[in-house]
Amino acid sequence: MKxxxxxxxFVFIAMLLLxxxxxxxxxxxxENIVFFYSPTDVKEKKLTDGKRIRLGGLVExxxxxxxxxxxxMFRITDLTTALAVSYKGIxxxxxxxxxxxxxxxxxxxxxxxxxxVLAKHDETYMPPEIAEALKKSGQWKGKxx
Amino acid sequence: MTAxxxxxxxxxxxxxxxxxxxxxxxxxxxxxxxWMAVARPAAITQFGLLAVAFGCLMQLYITSDFSVLNxxxxxxxxxxxxxxxxxxxxxxxxxxxxxxxxLSLFGSAVAVFxxxxxxxxxxxxxxxxxxxxxxxxxxxxLTSNPFERVFPVPINGRDLNPLLQDPGLAIHPPMLYLxxxxxxxxxxxxxxxxxxxxxxAAWARWVRPWTLAAWCFLTGGIALGSWWAYYxxxxxxxxxxxxxENASFxxxxxxxxxxxxxTVVEKRDTLKGWTILLAIxxxxxxxxxxxxxxxxxxxxxxxxxxxPARGVFILGLLIVVIGGSLALFAWxxxxxxxxxxxxxxxxxxxxxxxxxxxxxxxxxxxLGTLYPLLLDAIGGGKVSVGPPFFNTVFIPLMIPxxxxxxxxxxxxxxxxxxxxxxxxxxxxxxxxxxxxAVVSVLRSEGPLLGIIGIGLAAWLGAGTLIELTGRIRLFxxxxxxxxxxxxxxxRAAWGMTLGHLGLAIAIAGxxxxxxxxxxxIQSMKPGETVQVAGYDFAFEGVKSSQGPNYSIVxxxxxxxxxxxxxxxxxxxxxxxxxxxxxxxEAGIHTMFTGDLYAVIGDEEDNGGYVTRLYFNPxxxxxxxxxxxxxxxxxxxxxxxxxxxxxxxxHQPSAATAPAGA
Numbered sequence: 001m002k003x004x005x006x007x008x009x010f011v012f013i014a015m016l017l018l019x020x021x022x023x024x025x026x027x028x029x030x031e032n033i034v035f036f037y038s039p040t041d042v043k044e045k046k047l048t049d050g051k052r053i054r055l056g057g058l059v060e061x062x063x064x065x066x067x068x069x070x071x072x073m074f075r076i077t078d079l080t081t082a083l084a085v086s087y088k089g090i091x092x093x094x095x096x097x098x099x100x101x102x103x104x105x106x107x108x109x110x111x112x113x114x115x116x117v118l119a120k121h122d123e124t125y126m127p128p129e130i131a132e133a134l135k136k137s138g139q140w141k142g143k144x145x
Numbered sequence: 146m147t148a149x150x151x152x153x154x155x156x157x158x159x160x161x162x163x164x165x166x167x168x169x170x171x172x173x174x175x176x177x178x179x180w181m182a183v184a185r186p187a188a189i190t191q192f193g194l195l196a197v198a199f200g201c202l203m204q205l206y207i208t209s210d211f212s213v214l215n216x217x218x219x220x221x222x223x224x225x226x227x228x229x230x231x232x233x234x235x236x237x238x239x240x241x242x243x244x245x246x247x248l249s250l251f252g253s254a255v256a257v258f259x260x261x262x263x264x265x266x267x268x269x270x271x272x273x274x275x276x277x278x279x280x281x282x283x284x285x286x287l288t289s290n291p292f293e294r295v296f297p298v299p300i301n302g303r304d305l306n307p308l309l310q311d312p313g314l315a316i317h318p319p320m321l322y323l324x325x326x327x328x329x330x331x332x333x334x335x336x337x338x339x340x341x342x343x344x345x346a347a348w349a350r351w352v353r354p355w356t357l358a359a360w361c362f363l364t365g366g367i368a369l370g371s372w373w374a375y376y377x378x379x380x381x382x383x384x385x386x387x388x389x390e391n392a393s394f395x396x397x398x399x400x401x402x403x404x405x406x407x408t409v410v411e412k413r414d415t416l417k418g419w420t421i422l423l424a425i426x427x428x429x430x431x432x433x434x435x436x437x438x439x440x441x442x443x444x445x446x447x448x449x450x451x452x453p454a455r456g457v458f459i460l461g462l463l464i465v466v467i468g469g470s471l472a473l474f475a476w477x478x479x480x481x482x483x484x485x486x487x488x489x490x491x492x493x494x495x496x497x498x499x500x501x502x503x504x505x506x507x508x509x510x511x512l513g514t515l516y517p518l519l520l521d522a523i524g525g526g527k528v529s530v531g532p533p534f535f536n537t538v539f540i541p542l543m544i545p546x547x548x549x550x551x552x553x554x555x556x557x558x559x560x561x562x563x564x565x566x567x568x569x570x571x572x573x574x575x576x577x578x579x580x581x582a583v584v585s586v587l588r589s590e591g592p593l594l595g596i597i598g599i600g601l602a603a604w605l606g607a608g609t610l611i612e613l614t615g616r617i618r619l620f621x622x623x624x625x626x627x628x629x630x631x632x633x634x635x636r637a638a639w640g641m642t643l644g645h646l647g648l649a650i651a652i653a654g655x656x657x658x659x660x661x662x663x664x665x666i667q668s669m670k671p672g673e674t675v676q677v678a679g680y681d682f683a684f685e686g687v688k689s690s691q692g693p694n695y696s697i698v699x700x701x702x703x704x705x706x707x708x709x710x711x712x713x714x715x716x717x718x719x720x721x722x723x724x725x726x727x728x729x730e731a732g733i734h735t736m737f738t739g740d741l742y743a744v745i746g747d748e749e750d751n752g753g754y755v756t757r758l759y760f761n762p763x764x765x766x767x768x769x770x771x772x773x774x775x776x777x778x779x780x781x782x783x784x785x786x787x788x789x790x791x792x793x794x795h796q797p798s799a800a801t802a803p804a805g806a
Contacts, residue, residue, distance in 0.1 A: 017501050020542075021508070021538065025512060028533070028534045028538050029530075066749050066755075091746070094727075
C-alpha cells in the first residue's frame with residue numbers, strides 16, 4: 001500500500017470517528033443540556049412543568065421547613081421573586097438560609113421539585129450564575145467587578 | 146524575613162529562567178558549545194531557588210506567621226501539622242508555587258540525568274522548559290505573590306477550607322501537578338525536536354519515560370480526587386463530570402494516547418508528526434486545566450476567590466503557548482519524515498486507532514466542558530452540561546476502543562491478519578458472553594449498559610491474558626520454557642499486560658458502581674431499621690465528641706445480613722471550630738462485592754435524622770484496577786531500555802517479542 005493510500009485510510013477512519021462523535025454529541029446536547037434560571041426568569045418566561053432546569057438564587061431567610069420522610073421545603077429567591085422548592089435528601093454541608101444555592105430539577109404544579117441541591121463550597125465564593133441573577137434583579141450587594 | 150527570602154528567591158529564579166530560555170537556544174542555533182552548556186547549571190539553580198522559596202512558605206505555615214496574607218487566609222494555629230503543611234498548596238498562590246517547583250524539578254532532572262542526550266536537543270528542551278517557567282514566574286510575581294505581607298498583623302488565621310482538611314486531599318494536588326507538569330517535558334522535547342526538525346527513536350526513548358511518569362502521577366492524582374469525592378462529599382458517587390474533574394481527565398486521555406504513539410515512534414519510526422502534536426495537545430490541555438480551575442470561570446470546589454486579572458493573564462499565557470506551539474508545528478511539522486510503512490491492520494494501525502478514539506473522546510469532553518462558557522459568551526443563556534451528556538457521548542466511544550484493546554497487542558507490527566488474531570481470541574469472546582449471561586441473570590433489572598460493561602471487562606481481561614500466554618508460548622512449549630519466557634519478559638511488556646488488566650478490573654468496578662447502585666434516603670429515629678440491597682441498617686443513635694479542631698456528631702449503624710452481623714458503620718458530621726462549617730464523613734465498609742455506605746444528615750424536629758444509605762457494588766475493583774494501572778506504569782518505567790539510552794540498530798533477538806505499549 002502506498003503512503004498516500006495509507007494516509008487516506010486513516011483520514012477515512014478519523015472522519016468516521018469524528019462523524020460518529022459529532023452525531024452522538026448533537027443528540028446528547030439536544031436532550032441533556034440544563035438551562036439556568038432565576039426565580040424571576042421562571043415567572044416571566046412562564047416555564048411549563050416537566051422541563052429540567054437549574055434554579056439559582058439565595059435561600060430565603062426563615063423559609064426552610066423540614067417535614068417527615070426526609071423532605072425539606074424551602075424557597076429560593078433573587079430578592080424580587082421567590083419560588084418554593086421541595087427536596088428529598090440530605091442538604092449539602094454549606095446549605096444555609098440567606099446563602100447562595102443552585103437546585104436542579106423540574107417544576108411541578110408551582111413547586112420546584114429538586115433532585116439535586118448544590119451549595120457553594122466556600123463561603124467567600126458566590127457561583128457566577130447566582131451573582132449575575134442577583135445583579136439582574138438589582139439586589140447585588142457584593143463588590144462590583 | 147523568611148517571606149522576603151522566599152520572594153527574593155522567586156525573583157532570582159525568574160532571572161535565571163530568562164537566561165536559560167534564551168542563551169542555550171541561541172547557542173544551539175549558532176553551534177556554540179559554551180552557550181548551550183549554560184542550560185544545565187541554570188536548570189539546577191532554578192530548582193535550588195524554588196526549593197528555597199517553597200521551603201520559606203512552608204516554614205511560614207508551620208510557624209503560623211500571620212504577617213503573611215497567604216498564611217492568614219488559609220491557616221490557623223489549632224490546625225494539625227499535616228494540614229498546616231498541606232495548606233501551603235491548598236490555595237491559589239501556594240499551589241502555583243508548587244507548580245513551578247515541580248516544573249523546575251523536572252528541568253533539573255533533565256540536566257542531571259541527561260548526560261547522554263544530544264547537546265543541541267538538551268539545550269533546546271531546557272530552554273523551552275524555561276520559557277514556560279518565565280510565564281508562570283511572571284504570573285505569580287505580578288498577580289499572585291504568596292509572600293505578600295499584611296498589616297496590621299491579625300491574631301489568628303481564617304483556617305483552611307475544612308473540605309480540604311483530609312489526608313487524601315493533602316497529597317492530591319502534588320500528585321496531580323506531577324502529572325500535569327510532567328507533560329511539560331514531552332512538550333519541551335517536542336518543541337525542541339520541531340526546532341531541530343528531527344524526531345527519531347532516541348528522541349522517543351527519551352520522551353517516553355517522562356510521559357510514563359507523568360501519566361502514573363496523573364492517574365494517581367485523578368484517582369485520589371475521585372476517592373476523596375466518594376467518601377467526603379457523601380453523595381455515594383465517585384465521578385460527576387464536574388468541569389474540574391474533566392480538566393484533569395482531558396490531559397489524561399491525551400497523555401494515554403501519547404504514551405501509545407511514542408511506542409510506535411520508538412519501535413517503528415513512524416507517526417512522528419502525530420506524536421509531536423499529541424505532546425503539544427497533552428500539555429496544552431494541562432495548561433487549560435490549570436486555567437479552568439484557577440481562573441474561577443467555572444463553579445467548583447477549586448474556584449477560590451477570583452481575580453479577573455489572573456484569568457486574563459492565564460488566558461494570555463494559554464494563547465501564547467498553544468498558539469505558538471501549534472504554529473511552529475504547522476511550519477516545521479511537514480519536515481518530519483516517517484520511514485516505517487504499515488498496513489491498516491497491524492499493531493501500528495491498532496495503536497493509531499486507539500489514539501484516534503482517545504483524541505476524539507478528549508475533544509468530546511473538551512466541548513462539553515467549554516460549551517457553557519461558549520454559549521454564555523455569545524449570549525445564549527446559562528446552561529450546565531452534566532453527567533447525562535458525557536455518559537451518552539463518552540461511553541459509546543469507549544466501547545470500540547475496549548474491543549480493539551484486546552486485539553491490538555496480538556497483531557504483529559507492519560502487517561497482520563485480522564482473522565488469525567480474532568481466532569486466537571475465541572476464548573475471550575466466550576468469557577465475555579458467559580460473564581454477560583451471568584450478570585443478566587443476577588441483575589435482570591439493571592440497565593443494558595451494565596451488562597455490556599461487564600462483558601467488555603471480561604473480554605479485555607481474558608484477551609490480555611491470552612496475549613500473555615501467547616507471548617510465553619504456554620501449553621505450546623514445555624512448561625519450563627514458558628516459565629523461563631515469563632521470567633525473561635521485559636518490564637515494559639509486563640507494564641502493558643498489567644496496565645490493560647488493571648483497566649479491565651476498573652471497568653468492572655465502574656460498571657458495577659454505576660449500574661447497580663442501591664440508594665435509600667429517609668428519616669430514621671434511633672432503633673429503626675432500613676433494608677438496602679439485602680443488608681439491614683439498624684440506626685443505634687448518635688453521640689457527640691471532639692476532634693483536634695472540630696466537634697463531631699457521630700451516628701452509629703449496626704449492619705446485619707439475614708440476622709448475621711456484618712459491620713458497625715460510623716457516619717460523622719463534623720463542624721469546624723474556626724469557620725463553623727460542617728463536613729460529612731461517610732461511614733464506609735468495603736467488601737469484595739461492594740461498599741456499604743452510610744451518611745447522616747441534620748436532626749429533624751421529631752428527633753429523627755435524615756440518613757442516606759447506599760450499597761455501591763464493586764467499588765473496590767475500581768480503586769484496585771487503577772492502582773494496578775499505576776503499578777504497571779511504574780514497572781514499565783524501570784525497564785532496562787529506558788536506562789540504556791540510545792538504541793542499537795537492531796532489536797537483540799526475535800525471541801523476546803517486541804514489547805507492547
